[in-house]
Amino acid sequence: MSGSQIQMAVLAVLAVVITVATISYILIAKPAYLRASVYGVPYYSPQVINPVTNKPMDLNALSNYYMEGKKK
Helix, strand or coil: CCHHHHHHHHHHHHHHHHHHHHHHHHHHHCCHHHCECCCCCECCCCCEECCCCCCEECHHHHHHHHHHHHHC
16 A cells, blocks of 8 residues: 555544544534424524514524414
């Protein structure tokens, strides 16, 4: 094996190790940015357009409004 083949093999093994470590971290630690609210809305979600006022609002507030309305 030449030097360049050894370097590519090392980089490929390093990429596999980093990928496996990252996926393991996400599955085991369950970071806060992947958590969701009671209604399944992610905590870090973009704002959406309010259908009534056409102004931006929090997606969690919008889902809470509609889910609370279904409970009544």
